[in-house]
Amino acid sequence: MTDRLAGKTAVVTAAAQGIGRAIALAFAAEGAKVIATDINAGALAALEGTPGITPRVLDVTSPEAIAAFAAETGAPHVLANAAGFVHAGTILDCDEAAFDFSVTLNVRSMYRLIRAFLPAMVDNGGASIVNIASVASSVIAAPNRFIYGTTKAAVVGLTKSVAADFVTRGIRANCICPGTVESPSLDQRMRALGDYETARAAFISRQPMGRLGTPEEIAALALYLASDESAFMSGQALVVDGGWSNI
Numbered sequence: 621m622t623d624r625l626a627g628k629t630a631v632v633t634a635a636a637q638g639i640g641r642a643i644a645l646a647f648a649a650e651g652a653k654v655i656a657t658d659i660n661a662g663a664l665a666a667l668e669g670t671p672g673i674t675p676r677v678l679d680v681t682s683p684e685a686i687a688a689f690a691a692e693t694g695a696p697h698v699l700a701n702a703a704g705f706v707h708a709g710t711i712l713d714c715d716e717a718a719f720d721f722s723v724t725l726n727v728r729s730m731y732r733l734i735r736a737f738l739p740a741m742v743d744n745g746g747a748s749i750v751n752i753a754s755v756a757s758s759v760i761a762a763p764n765r766f767i768y769g770t771t772k773a774a775v776v777g778l779t780k781s782v783a784a785d786f787v788t789r790g791i792r793a794n795c796i797c798p799g800t801v802e803s804p805s806l807d808q809r810m811r812a813l814g815d816y817e818t819a820r821a822a823f824i825s826r827q828p829m830g831r832l833g834t835p836e837e838i839a840a841l842a843l844y845l846a847s848d849e850s851a852f853m854s855g856q857a858l859v860v861d862g863g864w865s866n867i
């Protein structure tokens with residue numbers, strides 16, 4: 621452990637698994653006091669006893685739960701928004717309910733959390749907001765990711781807007797655009813396609829590097845953005861995708 625986040629508090633959403641969990645662990649390993657939140661209490665329990673981490677159940681689609689959480693927590697120095705859902709299909713597969721679900725979980729949750737914490741973060745002298753978008757967004761399109769790509773492009777716009785409006789008040793906001801990253805939900809998506817090995821090979825082939833990314837590789841950038849090492853940086857969408865969007 622080093623101390624790149626010593627003295628800082630951090631809130632991380634979707635921290636029970638995948639990228640969110642790796643971010644919570646990376647922040648805690650660098651000295652932050654981390655409130656690791658997720659809707660899945662069972663999976664979150666695995667973080668009990670990890671030094672620096674306090675697990676807490678939070679459904680980021682609930683405005684009441686977010687308001688209560690913000691009132692109880694006060695202003696964190698770092699807010700990492702990792703909650704998101706991948707809907708599969710084109711615009712014709714995306715009915716109104718699917719559209720609303722993805723907008724609410726992928727975008728409105730970030731709007732609500734940032735809005736709940738921002739006044740206190742400003743009063744507290746500033747904060748770094750790190751949102752998890754995707755390379756499937758305003759960067760590139762991925763087939764059959766209509767509402768996912770739409771919402772992740774919105775995350776890029778949301779991040780840039782917050783960064784622009786609060787740049788003089790100590791608030792930095794950046795987002796990360798990962799390519800294909802090993803995670804429990806990616807594994808489920810591969811299994812859902814039937815032939816697991818063929819599906820895995822197809823997901824791997826999207827990256828010219830010939831492999832999937834790891835949650836730790838995304839967490840390393842989140843750590844940089846959370847820390848004062850990136851103090852001169854705001855409003856950016858940073859791609860970590862094994863070269864996918866470069867071809």
Ligand code: NAD
Nearest residue numbers: 634636638639659660679680702703704798800801803805
């Ligand atoms: P994941 O999809 O495996 O896990 C998501 C977590 O979110 C779970 O722990 C789940 O319980 C939690 N969650 C779901 N609904 C929630 C809610 N309403 N409130 C709070 N938590 C909730 O993790 P992942 O694949 O690492 O994805 C994390 C983020 O990274 C997402 O925003 C995703 O879109 C983004 N992302 C992932 C990849 C990838 O290939 N894995 C690529 C680009 C972007």
